[in-house]
Amino acid sequence: MKSLSVLELSKLYDLNRQTIYNHINKGILSKNSDNKIDLSEAIRVFGEPTKKQDVKESVKVDSPNSAEVLLLRQQIDILKNQLSDAKDREVFYQNQIETMQRLLEAPKAHITTFTDQNPAQPTASPADPEPEPVTSNGEVTTPEQSKRYPVPEQVEPEPEQRGFWSRFFKPYG
Structure with missing residues (x-):
């Protein structure tokens, strides 16, 4: 029974x-x-x-008014809100990235390399004769020739990197 x-x-x-x-x-x-x-x-x-x-x-467990179903629906609503917030943040950060990339890719005017630099000279009238520069070996260069400035080499080598304990246990050499 x-x-x-x-x-x-x-x-x-x-x-x-x-x-x-x-x-x-x-x-x-x-x-x-x-x-x-x-x-x-x-x-x-x-x-x-x-x-x-x-x-x-x-006794119905699957009734739509049960507390468990209501709790699950609330959790779904919370997750939907979090998802929409995350999408908004993603769009915002994508816009920020695009803005930064545009700023980085902007053309940079008046940037020259070290070897291409020309010192700023005041404009002289055509009547003023321009002195011809003389190099160290006595050669005269014309303004049409590109000038190259030598880069001095480092005089002293950099000291060896030493760790914390080696400062106490290794003598200076």
Whole structure:
């Protein structure tokens, strides 16, 4: 025969659970080894149930108004908001990156290399004769020739990098 839990039996007979537990404690109603009450035992004590529908149908876990479904819907809404915020941040940062790239790629006017630099000279009138420069070896160069300035070589080599402990244990050499 069919076995019912205390909760199912209370819903079937529209009784308080405590009433059913009191009947079990007094010995009026007995439980099976799996802690369920046989339907024939319940009919003996309480009579025929007034409800004709199955107990399992009245207890619905998947009802849309259950607390679990509401909690999941709230979490979905929160996640949707977080996703839209993340998309907005992504668009903002993409715009920032594009702006920075445009600034980096902008043409730089008046930037010359070290060898191409010409010293700024005041403009002279055509009547003023320009002195011809003389190089160190006595050659005279004309203004049409490109001037190259020698870069001095480093006089002293850089000292060896020393670690923290080597400063105490290795002598200077």
